[in-house]
Amino acid sequence: MKGGAAIGIFDSGIGGLTVAREIAARLPHETLIYLGDTARLPYGSKSAETVIKYAVRNVSFLKKHELKAIVVACNTASAVVLPALREIVDIPVLGVIEPGAQAAVAATRDGTIGIIGQPGTIRSGRYETAVLQRLPNATVYSLATPLLVPLAEEGWLGTEVSRLVLKEYLAPLMEREIDTLVLGCTHYPLFKPEIAKLCADTFKLDVVLVDSAVSITTELEQHLAMLVQLNETGAPRHRFFATDSAETFRQVGAAFWGGEFPQVLHIDL
Amino acid sequence: MKGGAAIGIFDSGIGGLTVAREIAARLPHETLIYLGDTARLPYGSKSAETVIKYAVRNVSFLKKHELKAIVVACNTASAVVLPALREIVDIPVLGVIEPGAQAAVAATRDGTIGIIGQPGTIRSGRYETAVLQRLPNATVYSLATPLLVPLAEEGWLGTEVSRLVLKEYLAPLMEREIDTLVLGCTHYPLFKPEIAKLCADTFKLDVVLVDSAVSITTELEQHLAMLVQLNETGAPRHRFFATDSAETFRQVGAAFWGGEFPQVLHIDL
Numbered sequence: 281m282k283g284g285a286a287i288g289i290f291d292s293g294i295g296g297l298t299v300a301r302e303i304a305a306r307l308p309h310e311t312l313i314y315l316g317d318t319a320r321l322p323y324g325s326k327s328a329e330t331v332i333k334y335a336v337r338n339v340s341f342l343k344k345h346e347l348k349a350i351v352v353a354c355n356t357a358s359a360v361v362l363p364a365l366r367e368i369v370d371i372p373v374l375g376v377i378e379p380g381a382q383a384a385v386a387a388t389r390d391g392t393i394g395i396i397g398q399p400g401t402i403r404s405g406r407y408e409t410a411v412l413q414r415l416p417n418a419t420v421y422s423l424a425t426p427l428l429v430p431l432a433e434e435g436w437l438g439t440e441v442s443r444l445v446l447k448e449y450l451a452p453l454m455e456r457e458i459d460t461l462v463l464g465c466t467h468y469p470l471f472k473p474e475i476a477k478l479c480a481d482t483f484k485l486d487v488v489l490v491d492s493a494v495s496i497t498t499e500l501e502q503h504l505a506m507l508v509q510l511n512e513t514g515a516p517r518h519r520f521f522a523t524d525s526a527e528t529f530r531q532v533g534a535a536f537w538g539g540e541f542p543q544v545l546h547i548d549l
Numbered sequence: 550m551k552g553g554a555a556i557g558i559f560d561s562g563i564g565g566l567t568v569a570r571e572i573a574a575r576l577p578h579e580t581l582i583y584l585g586d587t588a589r590l591p592y593g594s595k596s597a598e599t600v601i602k603y604a605v606r607n608v609s610f611l612k613k614h615e616l617k618a619i620v621v622a623c624n625t626a627s628a629v630v631l632p633a634l635r636e637i638v639d640i641p642v643l644g645v646i647e648p649g650a651q652a653a654v655a656a657t658r659d660g661t662i663g664i665i666g667q668p669g670t671i672r673s674g675r676y677e678t679a680v681l682q683r684l685p686n687a688t689v690y691s692l693a694t695p696l697l698v699p700l701a702e703e704g705w706l707g708t709e710v711s712r713l714v715l716k717e718y719l720a721p722l723m724e725r726e727i728d729t730l731v732l733g734c735t736h737y738p739l740f741k742p743e744i745a746k747l748c749a750d751t752f753k754l755d756v757v758l759v760d761s762a763v764s765i766t767t768e769l770e771q772h773l774a775m776l777v778q779l780n781e782t783g784a785p786r787h788r789f790f791a792t793d794s795a796e797t798f799r800q801v802g803a804a805f806w807g808g809e810f811p812q813v814l815h816i817d818l
Contacts, residue, residue: 319599320589327794330588430699441717444710525596 284511286311287500288342288350290335293321294529295429295466296353297536299376302493303351304518307501309511311518313345316533317549318524322429324398324465328360331400335361337549339369341521347371348509351500355380355397355464355492359404372503379495380462381410387488388460391418394453394487397464399424407464421456425449425468432467433532438474446471446478454483462490469493520544553780555580556769557611557619559604562590563798564698564735565622566805568645571762572620573787576770578780580787582614585802586818587793591698593667593734597629600669604630606818608638610790616640617778620769624649624733624761625669628676641772648764649731650679656757657729660687663722663756666733668693676733690725694718694737701736702801707743715740715747723752731759738762739805789813 287307289300293316300314315338317323323331335357342350350365350373352358358375365373384393395407402424411420427445436442453461461479463469469491479487504510519542522529526546534540556576558569562585569583584607586592592600604626611619619634619642621627627644634642653662664676671693680689696714705711722730730748732738738760748756773779788811791798795815803809 319595326588327797330793426703427699427705430696434695436696441710441713444713448710524599528596 285348291353292323299353356400359406376492380492383495394458554617560622561592568622628673645761649761652764663727
């Protein structure tokens with residue numbers, strides 16, 4: 281019966297749909313209840329206190345559904361809200377930071393790791409701590425790259441502007457010859473081809489790019505398998521909620537989700 | 550006694566400080582009570598319903614002070630919230646759209662006017678309507694230029710990136726040979742020198758740039774003078790409130806306000 285419960289996911293907006301999409305693809309029998317707090321986005325530029333307040337409100341809403349796990353898809357929220365959320369629910373709450381750090385440690389050849397994220401994520405120092413707990417000899421360089429979110433949302437992917445911005449942002453990390461780069465924001469995987477090309481062609485470096493949507497899905501799968509809660513059959517019945525306009529969520533989100541939404545409802549929180 | 554009351558101003562964040570700064574410079578004996586709703590910024594990408602909800606909450610807070618007028622410094626809010634606000638207060642509520650349209654109509658030589666703004670402002674069509682009410686023969690071209698806000702906030706002013714973005718955004722307006730351009734967002738005046746250079750050097754056009762901070766200050770001054778409420782003497786005692794971190798407001802806002810703040814308080818709305 282417990283296996284029939286859904287997986288709750290929340291994010292500041294539509295970026296977390298890259299995480300939801302990865303989960304839906306790899307765990308195709310699980311139902312997802314997704315909440316995008318689009319009325320208050322972005323979280324990445326806001327203080328920890330404010331982000332915690334919003335996250336608690338999001339989870340109070342998600343809890344109204346029968347859930348077996350909650351995924352915090354937003355990197356900034358994952359960095360600061362997990363302890364507060366674990367106080368108000370008795371199911372597993374998973375964030376993207378730990379799996380991302382785990383994947384970086386597994387990927388690095390000489391322990392020189394770069395992290396890019398939104399200001400709130402970088403300010404928290406959580407990725408750095410999570411890497412160093414696993415690999416105390418690692419050298420970690422963290423950098424806030426805030427402009428990548430609006431560039432992705434406004435469709436400037438693959439342009440001369442995005443190339444210049446990425447080059448300017450990444451130069452200091454590349455000078456330190458990182459061999460692994462954590463894309464510490466749900467929007468950044470959209471720049472993967474451009475970053476890979478810059479690393480190889482401009483900076484002449486072989487850099488592994490870590491996408492936290494992939495690593496958290498692995499963690500979630502292991503977690504559910506361990507608890508014997510993985511659904512092996514049955515069609516999912518995903519539901520999507522947005523705190524700002526459902527119509528805008530449907531339009532802008534389609535590119536992140538990779539297709540039409542079965543249903544998006546507006547919810548006032 | 551009424552002249553001793555303050556002027557309330559609110560904005561989605563720090564951008565409205567360009568308006569507050571202009572008012573403080575030209576009406577140096579008026580006290581300003583400024584509220585930046587930094588916990589919910591930006592407004593420009595959100596729906597009218599959500600922006601109205603936030604604006605009503607902001608004004609309910611400002612009303613706790615003794616006020617003689619309220620200035621809506623945010624263009625998106627000015628476009629959609631004035632009727633709702635005029636229902637809940639009995640003092641004048643001024644937005645930036647009407648004065649900006651008025652200044653554009655006064656400046657244009659042949660009636661071909663461009664408007665740039667955030668998506669919510671452009672979507673509302675309010676600038677266009679306000680221009681056409683005053684100059685029915687005008688030809689108005691409106692364009693959403695969302696990336697300019699993060700570029701300004703992240704300090705990319707005067708870079709190759711900002712030049713490329715501005716050139717790409719403005720090209721379709723310049724092809725139509727506008728002679729007046731309304732900078733319909735509080736952040737855009739920071740790009741004034743770059744836009745002026747692009748118009749003259751790249752597009753070879755003589756374009757008047759309309760800054761709504763200047764035009765709303767003129768309107769406010771006339772309004773207060775007419776009601777015999779202008780303060781001619783006395784030192785102002787400005788107060789600043791932010792719904793997210795007061796510290797961040799102080800740091801990022803200093804460039805917009807043009808100096809140190811006397812005091813910034815966090816307020817939870």
